[in-house]
Amino acid sequence: MTAAALLNDLKSRKFKPVYLFHGEEPYYIDVFSDYIEANLLSEGEKGFNQTVLYGRDTDIITVLNAAKRFPMMSEYQLVLIKEAQDMKWGKETEDKKAGDPFLAYLERPLASTILVFCYKHGKFDKRKKTYKAIEKNGVVFESATIYDNKVPAWVEDFAREKAYRINPKASALIAEYLGNDLSKISNELEKLMLNIPKGNEITPEDVQNNIGISKEYNVFELQDALAKRDVLKANRIVGYFASNPKANPIQLVLGALNTWFTKILKYHYIADKSPQNLARELGVNPYFVKDYDQAAKAFNITRTFEIISFLREYDLKTKGVDSTGNTVEGDLLKELVFKILHV
Structure with missing residues (x-):
């Protein structure tokens, strides 16, 4: 049932x-x-x-x-x-x-x-x-633990039951920053809804203003900067992350980037690249398909494999493995982004 x-x-x-x-x-x-x-x-x-x-x-x-x-x-x-x-x-x-x-x-x-x-x-x-x-x-x-990739859809269903609409990017932001703790997510959404009239759409700005996620410095903006090869923006974001490690723990950032690049890799192997099929195969809202189109142009198959290898390497470094003495999370993240963009 x-x-x-x-x-x-x-x-x-x-x-x-x-x-x-x-x-x-x-x-x-x-x-x-x-x-x-x-x-x-x-x-x-x-x-x-x-x-x-x-x-x-x-x-x-x-x-x-x-x-x-x-x-x-x-x-x-x-x-x-x-x-x-x-x-x-x-x-x-x-x-x-x-x-x-x-x-x-x-x-x-x-x-x-x-x-x-x-x-x-x-x-x-x-x-x-x-x-x-x-x-x-x-x-x-x-009551089983929900998989991370199912959280945005759960958020959308929750909003719908409360007579709200929610922008796909807003539901993705919530999922990325609140994880899969449904009690925590529902509590934050209930508080957010107190400030928004019923029937309205919950926007990314609403989420950022009410749940404490930075408008400019979040993992989605980092992904956007990487896909556009915007070195200045990417460095500004990782600099902010380094200065605010509690709000932006490196494990969360690495996890989000690993999921993103894994989907970019999958994108390359999908034969039918119609928006509907890509959304289904990647397990994303159709709203995000254009972002994967752009990211796939920036990172070909070979480069995507290399970056996933970097992500695994730096995940181990955050745990003290092969770190060569440098385990400062902010510095590791800066090194990683440099490699993604330049190496």
Whole structure:
């Protein structure tokens, strides 16, 4: 089940008796559990029918006792276990005679109890009988870490759901500078949207003004300078990066350049260079295809291979390998850009 389908079911009040939200990415775990906590019961029903427990302060017996209760003057009761990864889950027994009361409950859960486990920062063991019972009789949703190249599309979907449009360059800026932490991205977008009327397009300038990304000195402007062989602009940008290493860590810059040059290399090998096909094959918004056209003219296949080799070399140098004593990040970045443009 997709996140959108699950949220739609919750909004339609198509509830299951037990939910397990687990995975490395906490964003969706919070979205689903917060929605259930806020909307399953009315304010008047919550006093008698809502139980919120925290993993490190509870155990299976406590959860089981709460789940077995019946609601008072309500269709449902909610038993919500937050930080369930810290809970003492107990050992599953293979002894059928001894029985496992918790597993027995999960195999035949009460329809009037909505039991929710929020298991963060890791995957629940899918080999366990507990997992299989929840999967069979309820809903299991794994909130996996999103790949970096999928973040711009996620940002665009998030904006659309909030009744905004977002410029492709703006979504790419957000992805590049905030990474793939969806909670952080959503928080920054929510704050940004407070200053922009609904229905408007979020522009790169909006992102730069509200999320603290420099208008002139960012990795996209560096890529643009390299593609145009603009030595002065490229040196000015890396000089700014060197002076502001916390805002522009070399690992982030190297990662962005490596992704960019890898796509330039792929561009050279794509036979069908129509804009639609290039966008699909490179995994970019069609808005950026013209930038790859220009970059490919500046760096042929042989040169692109050489630059990717430089990037690997300087990545190792930032880690102290073959650095010949120079590990100052700003100096390494200046050396790298010099090689890209001149060697």
